[in-house]
Amino acid sequence: MSVTHGTTTTAGPVPGDTPPEATSATGDAHRHSAGIEAVGRVARAVLPVTGVLSDPTQLRTYECDGLAHYRVTPALVVLPETTEQLAAVVRACAAHGVPFVARGSGTGLSGGALPRADGVLVVTSRMRTIREVRRADQRAVVEPGVINLAVTRAVTGEGYYYAPDPSSQQICSIGGNLAENSGGAHCLKYGFTSNHVLGAELVTPQGDVVALGGLAPDSPGYDLLGTVVGSEGTLGIATTAVVRLVRLPEEVRTLLVGFRSTDDAGAATSAIIGAGIVPAAIEMMDALAIEAAEAAVHCDYPAGAGAVLVIELDGAAVEVEHEYAQVERFCTEHGAFELRPATDAAERALIWKGRKSAFAAVGRISPDYIVQDGVIPRTALPEVLRAIAELSSSSGVRVANVFHAGDGNLHPLVLFDDAQPGAGKAAEQVSGAILDLCINHGGSITGEHGVGVDKAAYMPRMFSDDDLDTMQLVRCAFDPDGISNPGKLFPTPRLCGEVPGKRKHAHPLVEAGLADAF
Amino acid sequence: MAPTGDTVSLDAARTALSGACDDVREATAADAVDGVPASLVARPASTAEVGEVLRAAAGHELAVVPRGRGTKSTWGRAPERADLVVDLSRMSAVLDHAAGDLVVETQAGALLADVQAVVGTAGQRLALDEPVPGSSIGGTLATNSSGPGRLAVGTARDLLIGVTVVRADGVVARAGGRVVKNVAGYDLGKLVIGSFGTLAVVTEAVFRLHPVAPARQWVTVGVDSAGRAQELAQRVVHSQLVPAAVEVDWPGDGDGGAGSLGVLLEGTPAGVETRTAALTGLLGGGTAAGTAPAGWGRYPWDDDGVTGRATALKATVALSGVAGALDAGRRAATDAGTTLSWRGSAGAGVLYGALPATAGPDAVAAVLGPLRAACAAAGGALVVLDAAPEVEAAVDTWGPVPAIDLMRRVKERFDPERRLAPGRFVGGI
């Protein structure tokens, strides 16, 4: 769960909240100091002076990502400009057993880029070149620090765009998107980052540079790229991405629809999908989320609505025309009291502004809030929303709902006031209970924000030990020493052991009960 | 079982397997995997039974080759050993179709056609083509086979949302889930797709589904050169007509240069009609039809087994390299005194080539060299999917594979004793 304090991303920990696996995730500042010095020497030798930070005040600016209540000051920050520089630093880390954490723009909401006190933070913000736009091939080759929206900006002139569009697209990086397998409002039709990254150059945790995938599809061998995408920086650092460019649609229609209740809006959504229409997006906001958006960006959503849907259709003009008529009919049939189509680009932008600013907007109606990210089968929506409402009324904790209605990805915003004793704890409990609802309905604990440090402790609720052990096999293949973003994603630190895994004696850490043998 | 043919250990293995599964028998000649004789065949009925079978196999050091329906069992290299064939044909149930969620859960031994029949009742489809008729879900995943529809909806990696596998040591593991959007944990489904049975045995799979479009129309236009095929394909993919497929068909026994480009449009009846008119304008002609042209969605090689085994090639290229690969292959084949038939997705950069059974190892090798170079120059690769044993033995079927060391390390972790389809995959994996 991401806890955001104040209107955006400030403030300290929730009272009583202990980050799961805090010690293993953050490391011991003193254990590797000799190693850090050695890595620092290598970094200073290969990077420009301004690319190595060790001054405590400078280091502190990197102490958290978008999940601001976990904070750890890294031992060293490096800002490489090339793959070679980055690989040299990673090689030094490997040689000295120093953990490293990659960081793109630091907008992650699960603490994935949380630094290690005993480790190096490798920031890609100086690797921001779009190396190639290959229109004929419908591909672009970009460096990991390139901002998501910059890819689209670079190719719209040629009639193309980059489809995955997280709400943070103005600031988040392609490398971070790749690591989180980020989605966006339009992934209902166009898919996630994993469907749009066709190749990558990866610096392995040993510091080797390998090519995964490429310009052409179906590279021979295992689909390591598919495994690396979404692995949250635990399998190495991506230093280049080959991304798919998508042709801009001939027609886009955006429609804002007001409903009396989320049940009505949900029924309309089911009718649309049931009719075989795949909209580019269907987003839902409930009354509380609408109230917040109004307060923040004056998006002028229908007054008195218990829920709104933002529906976007795109594609060939004739097809969109037809689908649009059907969508209007389904909405009306299910109790829509206001249908407001965007008539120009400005109106379209305003409709989306209300939706895309929803997280931050909630700060207008509550001093503190948790951004939850869970998934349910879409058809369970009415039931789960009712259960969330019950949770909210029985606990007295307000919950605003914003979500990708088309694919069942919920983003409940759990509101609280940290100044009130116990409020943070109560909000945490409601937020956790929402994840339980998702799991109990056969869903997922995260649809796009990732596991990071935040949800590592929830992984055993979704996966068995055998499932997690099997995932760990991949980790061990890439990173047997466990130095690439350790403490994230998996609930307990595990040791890899030697291939073929026939160990005679227990590892000392296992004997001491400090780690599970794997 | 070491060595193969050791009757004592075979008997012991058979006893252990029979304890794990009630359908275990001696293999026959028909169970041979790409010419490699098998000793035993087990047909487990559930994921748990596959686990038991693989645990028993591990206990007796048996090399295990998973089999769906055996339609592509000659693909890849022949395994070094095939002590035990784990046949998944008893696990053929389509477990659950959640129509409202556009999701289907199926056992791996289910026929792709059966899955389509079930989801079709709700006007839905699993958007995976079936280039080899009779394919099972597991075999489709293991070989990552795909067809024309990949242009718009992608391949197995874009559709598989959850997977259950059994590891070489018999441990059952799941990844993903039953929801379309899910980023919890590593995506093991991606790893097993295209792994040719060398990492784990897939026993169950969950896929996202797509609605069936109410109308379809194919527009076919003749092309007299590879350059022309690419040029027209470029026009279509850069248009806003939203093609569902862009295929090139280029028979080697044709009159020198003649081939065709086929474009599929899907949508509403009125929409498809309007777009078809626009498309023929864009292509400067073409014939529209409500049914697919001959050979659509089939590989260009004969799989009847009567004419001997053709050499089956898969060439991948960036879109600007389509013509280069088509030409390079055709030229090399002519120089080697044989013919090369091409068919595949000119819009996605995946082309399948067939060299006739009459082309021996030398001729195949003479084609592979220049063609592989052309594919590599276009950011892709060339692999020999299938070939007669003497051809397979003489040529580098998989070709150079970047990141092979990392792949080996993955294999070592999943199957340290190299018992799952050993030798079938890249780099001898």
Ligand SMILES: Cc1cc2nc3c(=O)[nH]c(=O)nc-3n(C[C@H](O)[C@H](O)[C@H](O)COP(=O)(O)OP(=O)(O)OC[C@H]3O[C@@H](n4cnc5c(N)ncnc54)[C@H](O)[C@@H]3O)c2cc1C
């Ligand atoms: C207001 C707001 C709205 C958001 N909306 C969405 C949304 O709609 N959809 C969505 O999916 N997410 C959303 N997010 C979450 C976040 O923006 C995404 O996860 C994004 O992809 C993170 O990118 P980043 O560059 O900030 O990565 P960071 O936060 O810097 O890092 C994220 C993870 O990626 C790893 N990483 C970074 N770069 C690399 C690399 N080159 N190689 C390997 N690993 C790397 C890090 O170690 C870390 O684990 C939102 C966040 C905010 C603050």
